[in-house]
Amino acid sequence: MSETESVDLDRLSDEEFRQGFRSWLAANYPRELRQDSHRPFRRLRGDAAVNWLKRVHEAGWRAPAWPREYGGMGLSFRKQLIYHDELEHAGVARIIDLGETQLGPTLILCGSEAQKAHYLPRILACDDVWCQGYSEPNAGSDLASLRTSAVREGDEFIVNGQKIWTTHATDSTHIFALVRTGKFAKKQQGISFLLIDLQAPGISVRPIVNLAGEDEFCEVFFDNVRVPVSQLVGELDQGWSVAKALLGYERIWIGSPALAGKALELANTLVRELALTADAGVMDRLAELTADLHDYRLLYTEICDVVADGDKPGPGVSMLKVYASELLHRLSEFNQEVAAEYGGIVGDARIGATLTDLHWQLMMARPVTIFAGANEIQRDILAKTVLGLPGEPAKA
Amino acid sequence: MDDISVMLRDSAADFLAGRHDRSRLKGSIGKPQLVDRALWREMGELGWLGLELPESLGGTGMGLRESTVLAEQFGRSAFAAPYVASSVMPASLLSFAGHASAAAELSVALQDGGKVLTLAWQEAVGELGFDAPRTRLQDGRISGLKRFVPAVECDGLLLVSVRDAAGTAVVVVAADAKGLTIEHQAAGLGSIATLRFDSTPILFDAPLLVGDIVSAALQRALDAGRIALSAQLEGLASGMLDRTVEYVKGRVQFGRPIGSFQVIQHRCVDLYIAAQLAGASWRNALRAYERGGDAAAAISAAKARCADTAQRVGREAIQMHGAMGFTEEADIGLYVRSGLQAYAWLGTPLQHRRHFMARAPGAAATHV
Ligand SMILES: Cc1cc2nc3c(=O)[nH]c(=O)nc-3n(C[C@H](O)[C@H](O)[C@H](O)COP(=O)(O)OP(=O)(O)OC[C@H]3O[C@@H](n4cnc5c(N)ncnc54)[C@H](O)[C@@H]3O)c2cc1C
Numbered sequence: 001m002s003e004t005e006s007v008d009l010d011r012l013s014d015e016e017f018r019q020g021f022r023s024w025l026a027a028n029y030p031r032e033l034r035q036d037s038h039r040p041f042r043r044l045r046g047d048a049a050v051n052w053l054k055r056v057h058e059a060g061w062r063a064p065a066w067p068r069e070y071g072g073m074g075l076s077f078r079k080q081l082i083y084h085d086e087l088e089h090a091g092v093a094r095i096i097d098l099g100e101t102q103l104g105p106t107l108i109l110c111g112s113e114a115q116k117a118h119y120l121p122r123i124l125a126c127d128d129v130w131c132q133g134y135s136e137p138n139a140g141s142d143l144a145s146l147r148t149s150a151v152r153e154g155d156e157f158i159v160n161g162q163k164i165w166t167t168h169a170t171d172s173t174h175i176f177a178l179v180r181t182g183k184f185a186k187k188q189q190g191i192s193f194l195l196i197d198l199q200a201p202g203i204s205v206r207p208i209v210n211l212a213g214e215d216e217f218c219e220v221f222f223d224n225v226r227v228p229v230s231q232l233v234g235e236l237d238q239g240w241s242v243a244k245a246l247l248g249y250e251r252i253w254i255g256s257p258a259l260a261g262k263a264l265e266l267a268n269t270l271v272r273e274l275a276l277t278a279d280a281g282v283m284d285r286l287a288e289l290t291a292d293l294h295d296y297r298l299l300y301t302e303i304c305d306v307v308a309d310g311d312k313p314g315p316g317v318s319m320l321k322v323y324a325s326e327l328l329h330r331l332s333e334f335n336q337e338v339a340a341e342y343g344g345i346v347g348d349a350r351i352g353a354t355l356t357d358l359h360w361q362l363m364m365a366r367p368v369t370i371f372a373g374a375n376e377i378q379r380d381i382l383a384k385t386v387l388g389l390p391g392e393p394a395k396a
Numbered sequence: 397m398d399d400i401s402v403m404l405r406d407s408a409a410d411f412l413a414g415r416h417d418r419s420r421l422k423g424s425i426g427k428p429q430l431v432d433r434a435l436w437r438e439m440g441e442l443g444w445l446g447l448e449l450p451e452s453l454g455g456t457g458m459g460l461r462e463s464t465v466l467a468e469q470f471g472r473s474a475f476a477a478p479y480v481a482s483s484v485m486p487a488s489l490l491s492f493a494g495h496a497s498a499a500a501e502l503s504v505a506l507q508d509g510g511k512v513l514t515l516a517w518q519e520a521v522g523e524l525g526f527d528a529p530r531t532r533l534q535d536g537r538i539s540g541l542k543r544f545v546p547a548v549e550c551d552g553l554l555l556v557s558v559r560d561a562a563g564t565a566v567v568v569v570a571a572d573a574k575g576l577t578i579e580h581q582a583a584g585l586g587s588i589a590t591l592r593f594d595s596t597p598i599l600f601d602a603p604l605l606v607g608d609i610v611s612a613a614l615q616r617a618l619d620a621g622r623i624a625l626s627a628q629l630e631g632l633a634s635g636m637l638d639r640t641v642e643y644v645k646g647r648v649q650f651g652r653p654i655g656s657f658q659v660i661q662h663r664c665v666d667l668y669i670a671a672q673l674a675g676a677s678w679r680n681a682l683r684a685y686e687r688g689g690d691a692a693a694a695i696s697a698a699k700a701r702c703a704d705t706a707q708r709v710g711r712e713a714i715q716m717h718g719a720m721g722f723t724e725e726a727d728i729g730l731y732v733r734s735g736l737q738a739y740a741w742l743g744t745p746l747q748h749r750r751h752f753m754a755r756a757p758g759a760a761a762t763h764v
Binding site for chain 1 (some may be wrong): 410422425426518521522543544581582583584588608620648649650652657659660707710714715718719721722723724725729734736737738739740741743744745746748749
């Protein structure tokens with residue numbers, strides 16, 4: 001029996017829960033994998049990620065948001081926030097575990113009983129590792145124009161086309177993909193949500209090197225790939241609403257102040273190591289950034305509290321991602337600038353007693369304003385849905 | 397622009413279109429890149445190296461004005477050659493040299509591109525100016541530490557600022573000399589090095605420069621370097637903006653080019669204005685330098701402006717390219733990396749704005 005099964009998590013006060021998770025992390029998370037000045041936004045992938053998640057699972061701390069009947073922790077939203085807070089506090093590296101954060105909850109909402117029974121335990125145990133196949137070369141912000149096709153032939157779909165920017169496809173066993181199954185007047189219709197085994201014949205994966213020199217994202221090509229119809233999630237042609245079902249929650253997690261918090265920690269370290277604490281100009285800017293993050297945490301908490309009290313996340317959550325990602329830009333640029341000549345180095349630098357990599361932190365902050373709905377798109381959403389501004393006039 | 401500048405600009409554009417293969421710069425993030433010596437020699441053959449040399453040292457009567465034309469073009473194409481570090485600054489310094497035979501020999505090596513020269517003047521992070529160096533010269537050997545030195549080739553020639561009993565001097569050291577350890581790090585599209593001298597012998601038996609002239613000569617070299625680097629930074633910004641404008645014209649989402657969205661258009665216009673300001677700023681610094689008076693405020697204004705502009709345009713260029721902008725395959729990353737090094741080297745905007753404020757005529761603050 002796992003450590004958490006023996007206690008009723010719901011009966012724990014928030015503070016007891018916090019202390020419990022904190023001490024478990026302190027005792028179990030490997031020191032050398034912590035986020036630090038060298039890798040403030042450290043991510044785990046591949047074996048390192050799987051090994052850690054297995055340990056989390058065995059101890060009963062896996063899948064905080066999943067209901068208990070599916071093997072998750074069934075935490076209240078408030079306790080989920082504490083859970084994430086503690087991960088940040090302990091410097092636990094991020095893991096892009098899309099099985100846990102996206103596919104699982106989607107299956108729980110929209111999947112068949114057979115899909116849930118088969119896939120959910122395998123996600124928890126890391127038998128399957130999932131990546132997300134939405135974007136295509138010509139379907140980025142305009143995702144609904146995607147063209148990868150799935151044509152039904154007997155009990156199978158034949159999938160042809162290409163996905164791109166698929167994060168960690170080379171580390172994954174499966175991909176959940178949006179594919180075109182029908183043509184309708186509205187392009188959001190006729191899209192279906194498919195579960196695809198990456199080992200299937202006809203799939204090839206090509207990693208793409210990013211600006212930090214890492215091969216995180218990939219192209220995934222489908223050439224007459226056969227996918228059993230049992231792998232369709234939700235109804236045929238209704239994949240758009242399946243994919244969007246969780247969007248509000250995603251935008252909350254993506255708006256987390258955690259990355260900015262790590263960048264600010266690095267900023268403080270640099271200012272100390274470079275003996276700039278008596279430099280009024282530098283300290284004014286650091287004060288501004290610190291206050292921005294401080295106030296942002298307040299806003300974030302307010303919005304999360306509303307959700308914790310039972311409301312569904314509204315369109316306003318788009319502002320979280322916009323502000324948090326741009327604050328991250330400003331922080332990473334501050335770090336690069338105050339480090340003077342060190343800021344031009346591409347790779348490791350030792351500044352005083354601190355090992356850091358300013359290029360890495362700057363570059364890894366860059367795409368946060370692009371993925372999960374570029375900030376321009378989020379601002380459009382806010383303008384239309386929150387401020388009620390008019391759209392473009394229809395063409396005469 | 398005068399005729400010579402127009403001619404230089406066009407021939408640089410031709411050369412870069414034909415000879416500069418950006419794909420060769422890719423796939424090396426984090427690995428120090430040495431100078432492409434074949435290209436460097438070609439630049440020598442084209443007569444582009446050592447433009448600041450006086451006619452007595454084989455100079456052609458051109459100078460920093462012409463160098464900035466080239467530096468701007470090199471920026472526009474994210475060209476990796478260390479033009480500022482290894483042509484502009486050494487040529488400027490050599491023109492003050494007192495050791496005539498050494499200066500003559502070095503000028504030839506500089507102009508024909510046979511050797512890569514570089515200045516080793518800085519000893520600590522954030523040094524803007526040339527203060528009393530701690531590196532010591534004694535009995536023809538030097539000992540000390542120099543940092544953040546760009547373009548150190550293993551057969552390179554180092555122009556090193558030192559101190560001896562009589563005062564400051566500049567000596568020449570071969571990069572492959574005994575008693576010198578070089579630690580390279582990747583920086584921008586090239587490298588920077590930490591140099592540890594431990595009784596390292598100097599070349600030419602005597603210093604290249606001694607006496608009162610040393611500090612003025614080094615200051616002039618730094619001034620020239622900062623102006624050319626500013627031009628290069630503005631070129632980087634303009635090059636990224638050109639590419640981005642082309643990209644948003646062609647990239648279609650929601651059934652139309654993304655460049656037709658007003659938010660994209662306005663942003664491109666803002667970046668265009670920023671690049672124009674950057675150009676005005678470094679051209680003003682160049683004129684101040686040519687006039688020969690106190691150019692400090694103008695130069696600092698330019699370095700701060702151009703570095704900030706390159707940083708800003710880079711950030712927005714990546715954004716407007718979407719995920720494509722975050723790939724090493726797209727060229728934007730090369731521009732951004734090149735810009736990071738030029739931003740950090742020879743003083744950051746933060747430092748230069750302060751210096752500007754302290755030196756600008758009529759400014760309220762006189763600290764720093
Ligand atoms: C690091 C990273 C990881 C990713 N991982 C995945 C993944 O695992 N799976 C997956 O499916 N996708 C992934 N993506 C892709 C991501 O979802 C897309 O990058 C994003 O949707 C934007 O699309 P695009 O890159 O094609 O840019 P484009 O849509 O071409 O946009 C380019 C620029 O134009 C702007 N723009 C577009 N439309 C408008 C408009 N109407 N008004 C104003 N401006 C506009 C954008 O905001 C952007 O600045 C990832 C991307 C990145 C950077």
